[in-house]
Amino acid sequence: MGSRQTSTVHGLRRENRARALWDLYLHGPGSRQRIGAGAGVSPGTVSNVVGDLMEQGLVQESGSVPSGGGRPSSIVQIDPGYAFVLGVDVGESSVLVELFDLAMQVRGRHRIPTELARLAPAEVVEQIVAGVAAVLAQSGVATDDVLGVGVGVPGLVEHSPLAVVHAQTVGWDAVPLEALLHERTALPLAVDNGAKLLGQAEHWFGAARGAADVVVVLLGHGLGTSIFTRGSGARAPMSSPGEWGHTAVVVDGQPCRCGARGCLEAYVGAGAVAARYDVLRGGPAEGSEDLETRVTELLARTDSDPASATVLAEVVRYLGAGIGNLVNVYSPSRVVLGGWLGRQVAALRMTELAGAAARNALRTPFADVELLRADLGADAVALGAATLPVGRFLSSGGQRDAVLGSRPV
Amino acid sequence: MGSRQTSTVHGLRRENRARALWDLYLHGPGSRQRIGAGAGVSPGTVSNVVGDLMEQGLVQESGSVPSGGGRPSSIVQIDPGYAFVLGVDVGESSVLVELFDLAMQVRGRHRIPTELARLAPAEVVEQIVAGVAAVLAQSGVATDDVLGVGVGVPGLVEHSPLAVVHAQTVGWDAVPLEALLHERTALPLAVDNGAKLLGQAEHWFGAARGAADVVVVLLGHGLGTSIFTRGSGARAPMSSPGEWGHTAVVVDGQPCRCGARGCLEAYVGAGAVAARYDVLRGGPAEGSEDLETRVTELLARTDSDPASATVLAEVVRYLGAGIGNLVNVYSPSRVVLGGWLGRQVAALRMTELAGAAARNALRTPFADVELLRADLGADAVALGAATLPVGRFLSSGGQRDAVLGSRPV
DNA sequence: CCACTTCTTTCAAGGCGTGAACTAAGTACA
DNA sequence: TGTACTTAGTTCACGCCTTGAAAGAAGTGG
Incomplete structure (x- = not known):
């Protein structure tokens, strides 16, 4: 069950909120007019939706630009500090944890050298948890302001529905990584293959x-x-x-x-x-x-x-x-x-x-x-991992409680 | 322009019509209750939507089944004869044209032996057009009752947006097949790779x-x-x-x-x-x-x-x-x-x-x-091709005019 | 004949997007 | 300085949509 529930008139509003947010996220700050054109909705609706989002504090006014002999566009943007996301790159030789704001600026970083093939999964989980704690402490961001944690791993990730990792090359055989992490943190999780996440990062922000x-x-x-x-x-x-x-x-x-x-x-x-x-x-x-x-x-x-x-x-x-x-x-x-x-x-x-x-x-x-x-450097996988909770958040229309479970973007 | 336009309250209805139709098409005749459960909408809406579709003649009542000590379910189904579709399999050794009703029963068939690698694209177009005419004549179906023609071809099909075929192995280099067919028929067209369409057929009706x-x-x-x-x-x-x-x-x-x-x-x-x-x-x-x-x-x-x-x-x-x-x-x-x-x-x-x-x-x-x-036999590709116009029709919520252009299902 | 179950229909209520009219805020030019 | 023009955003009556609750329909069991 659970197709895309746009069947109700409520979901329609959520969909339009999501469209506006994705537009602002991917194309950066912009006018209400641009949002309307991109989403295919009337100016009236854009005003209404953006008004909602501003009231919520997710979106803010940020200046205006002239527009060839008419009223200038007023520009709105997503407040970068409205919430934060964590990206984790579980690599073969290190675990990297990074904290990003909604503008995907790095707010904290912690790298733990490791040798994945020689570690028990439970030890890796501890490293991730420790890294997350370290980054949050170092940056002073409260747990409540974190939308979720994206984790990139080598090997095949099966969502059934919680992520199970099969990485034959490092000796991981059906490791229930998401379940293990759930026991150690209350943050919403999203686990996926590292190569896929690197691709996501390059596609959203890099050479792709x-x-x-x-x-x-x-x-x-x-x-x-x-x-x-x-x-x-x-x-x-x-x-x-x-x-x-x-x-x-x-x-x-x-x-x-x-x-x-x-x-x-x-x-x-x-x-x-x-x-x-x-x-x-x-x-x-x-x-x-x-x-x-x-x-x-x-x-x-x-x-x-x-x-x-x-x-x-x-x-x-x-x-x-x-x-x-x-x-x-x-x-x-x-x-x-x-x-x-x-x-x-x-x-x-x-x-x-x-x-x-x-x-x-x-x-x-x-x-x-x-x-x-590729454009992005050594932390491309962590960045890609961080896009997972961001994607869920935006697609939900900016509702934080909707960011649970582990289906991919 | 032109994302999935569910932004308006009108499109919402179309979406729900489409959901109901897909349910009936893929799972066969069924009760309103099943449709509601599948689409995630309330019983009232199902009644309303199905009523619309019945008024249009697309859907019809077809008996009822008892249901454990309560009012029996009344069963509705898509009227198989409401409209028809054509599927064409352009193979390396023959061109096969088949006519289907909406229950995907074969209503007519015409095979033309050929040797694709030795024919000019224009000749193939003529064979297709002739085959379509022959099948329609033989079955007595009016052109107006045909939703469209799906065509499966070997090689790579590029939609830009009209289909262009690159089939190096039979000497087709950027053949604008869809444009050529457009000149010879007014029927809505959909061209895609034959292997993909065979897969579609097996996925909808066969071993997959x-x-x-x-x-x-x-x-x-x-x-x-x-x-x-x-x-x-x-x-x-x-x-x-x-x-x-x-x-x-x-x-x-x-x-x-x-x-x-x-x-x-x-x-x-x-x-x-x-x-x-x-x-x-x-x-x-x-x-x-x-x-x-x-x-x-x-x-x-x-x-x-x-x-x-x-x-x-x-x-x-x-x-x-x-x-x-x-x-x-x-x-x-x-x-x-x-x-x-x-x-x-x-x-x-x-x-x-x-x-x-x-x-x-x-x-x-x-x-x-x-x-x-695979379950399906020699006409699997033609059947798969016929699913293209069907898919468009259903996704449009059963509006015949919406079946134009050539983007894939 | 009555109680109970299951499926379907009816309808008032509330929410949403549109389109048109309108306000806001500039430029060009006389 | 002021008038005409242009573009951006806002307001609101209207029509459409789905829901949820209640009512109706059509069976079964005793």
């Missing part, structure tokens, strides 16, 4: 912004993707993640840490890069720095180190094939490459990568594709 | 019915797929097609007719099957029957012909890998295999196919997957 159909690829230790179809810059278009890193690009090829063979991740993931480099150099690596540092340093010397250049070329070849596949399947107008490793590859070999993708894609869908490097 | 997340694979001359996510049996859940057949499963592998290398279609498509068989037999084939007949006969003798069995085993291996990829990406609860070739493979080697898929998929998403053979 404004494109109708976009594919965002996250390349780091693992490999993930998220897809947005036929939703301009507009509200919650539709995304779809999945374990794309574990699709076969070479049937019966290299063994992958997931147990199967020929997965894309087994060719382009950070682990694969390091391992391949060791093979080319004829021996295991020296120091015991963490993987991210090793791979970053390795890629920094492609000019002088032939083995490094070879490894990078192979990554480009396979990643290009993978991107070509995505283009064939989704025919996006833009592909954005993010993640700490992806951004490095993009910086070094964007042209070659586009060429490799072109060889593997059909002419037609590939013709209009732009291949871009 | 009732599943929340389903992947439907079409294997014939080419290879396509369609995906339905998080929409139970309910309305227009969301599908997504694309040239899945031309994703690389072996980077730099077999050359494919699309020009790239290692495409899945180059291993499991009908052409690949025939070619591989010829290689194993050490020479080209004898007769010059069409591909479908040759491959069908070839697969009929896997018991006695080792070369045939080998070919089939290879198809299973690669198709299994492809299906494993789909499972990893979409984590469906069900995978349905259709298309003339797909149904044969499913009938012969379902168990082996599931095994091959399992080897290539992650444990978690694969655990609960059912792999099924």
Whole structure:
């Protein structure tokens, strides 16, 4: 039960409040006229709705702009300090917690180094809870002013309806993360795949912004993707993640840490890069720095180190094939490459990568594709996670009590 | 402009009409009470809405059923003869036109053998138009009673906003099919990818019915797929097609007719099957029957012909890998295999196919997957195509004039 | 024949968006 | 300085919508 309940005349008002709020959130401060045009409602209704929102304190007047020989537009905006949201990035080597206001400005940050694959889920939950407490204390924001906590995790997230996480690569098998968190905090929760959330962040605020159909690829230790179809810059278009890193690009090829063979991740993931480099150099690596540092340093010397250049070329070849596949399947107008490793590859070999993708894609869908490097940096996943409670809040028309449960935006 | 315009109180009524109609269409005749429960509206409103629809003639009373010691439910249904729809399947070896009533019963059928790859698009348009005219004449249905024509084609369909078809494999390069058809008929049109429409048909009426997340694979001359996510049996859940057949499963592998290398279609498509068989037999084939007949006969003798069995085993291996990829990406609860070739493979080697898929998929998403053979037969694509105008009609709340333009359901 | 159950209809009440008229607040120009 | 014009926002009567409660309809069981 529970389709979109716009069947009642009450829900209609909520819908129009939501439309106004989404407009202000995504396009920034603006005139009532713009809101009316975007939502397709009459000026009278906009006045009425915006009046409501201002009375509630969610929206505030913020100046005015002249408008070519007529009454100037008075500009309204969402009060950035009306409420706050938390975003958590559960990464393979650290847990990052960030606090944002409604303008998505960072109000607090706390990073806990960790090694996900060696930790019990309960320990991770404690780290998250501790991080949340630390950030709130440090920023002086009251719990009551927090709309909710978004959490990005690796692996597959199943909503049934509480989020259960399957991340074979870090040894998480059906971890009921949302239930565990519920026991330790009263804040509304929203859990989803990290790659999907990175995509959401890039789509709302980064390199994927404004494109109708976009594919965002996250390349780091693992490999993930998220897809947005036929939703301009507009509200919650539709995304779809999945374990794309574990699709076969070479049937019966290299063994992958997931147990199967020929997965894309087994060719382009950070682990694969390091391992391949060791093979080319004829021996295991020296120091015991963490993987991210090793791979970053390795890629920094492609000019002088032939083995490094070879490894990078192979990554480009396979990643290009993978991107070509995505283009064939989704025919996006833009592909954005993010993640700490992806951004490095993009910086070094964007042209070659586009060429490799072109060889593997059909002419037609590939013709209009732009291949871009992600805009957002290391905290893109946390930002994306924070968009989850924000999205619920806006879609509910700005009612804080409506922000419960765990269905995705 | 033009988001979902439920902003007005008028649109609200249309929405509720649409809800009632979808309920009756997908779940069959039923009581007003069921409609109310499904749509989440009060009994009074249901009476009101259904009364409207009956006055219009779209809905009619059809008996009643007892209900445990109370007033019996009176049953209402959509009048199957209120209007009709046409579905066209533009296949690689024939153009099939079918006429359906609103209960999706076939009222007329016309098949034109053809060879798509050797025909100019304008000739195909003529065949479609001729087929439509023939079916209407033969069944005695007036043009005014036809809601529209759905057309399924191979390749990528771009809506911009009129449908343009890119089917590299049959030599269609940016064919403005919808515009061409518009010049030759006044009927409302809807063009989309054939594999997507086959999926739609299986999802509404066939083996994919009732599943929340389903992947439907079409294997014939080419290879396509369609995906339905998080929409139970309910309305227009969301599908997504694309040239899945031309994703690389072996980077730099077999050359494919699309020009790239290692495409899945180059291993499991009908052409690949025939070619591989010829290689194993050490020479080209004898007769010059069409591909479908040759491959069908070839697969009929896997018991006695080792070369045939080998070919089939290879198809299973690669198709299994492809299906494993789909499972990893979409984590469906069900995978349905259709298309003339797909149904044969499913009938012969379902168990082996599931095994091959399992080897290539992650444990978690694969655990609960059912792999099924498609229910619907040779006219599944035409049926799926016919759902397009039906879907528009229902979503508009049963207003015939609203059935124009070409955006997908 | 009466009590009870279940489904459907009727209707007053309250809420909502529209469209038109109106007010507000500027610019252009004489 | 003032008049005409332009654009933005507000007010309000009107019609439409859904709800919720109450009434009606059509059965069953005793």
